[in-house]
Amino acid sequence: MAILPIRLYGDPVLRRKSAPVAVVDDEIRRLAVDMVETMFENNGVGLAAAQVGLSLRLLVADATHRDGGDGPRVFINPEIIDAWDEWSFDEGCLSLPGLSADLMRPEGILLRYHDETGSECEEEFHQLWSRVLQHEIDHLDGRLFVDRMSPMRRALMERKLRELVKESKNVSL
């Protein structure tokens, strides 16, 4: 197991559209284990492969502490096939440390995905599980939570964002 370095805002890999995982094999499962470790180490509730520099449609999530569940989960090639209701939640991101914003998103989603055994599943998610999955799926499409903020709120955050870009250029990986 390994803790992987997290890519920060300003890193171009965060803006790339990730490619589907072709085969769910041991290499993918190992990567998922490392991503779970990395997520826990950074006190996160979700992490997308792009955040550790890999443009793959793979993410890990764990909202068990708030909404129940059996601990960390792996989602491969996830696809939202339905969404309903709306709720606001203060959202942050491991790639934008120290920043957060109240965002409206659907409360519930129906998700199609492959699990770590490669089986195709369809499952409903709510509350924080749903929120984390929507946030991480945005990462797979090169989208960040700041893209969903109103232009005025985003302008207010611009200075902090510019500081983050400077920092990310100073980080050697």
Ligand SMILES: [Zn+2]
């Ligand atoms: Zn994020």
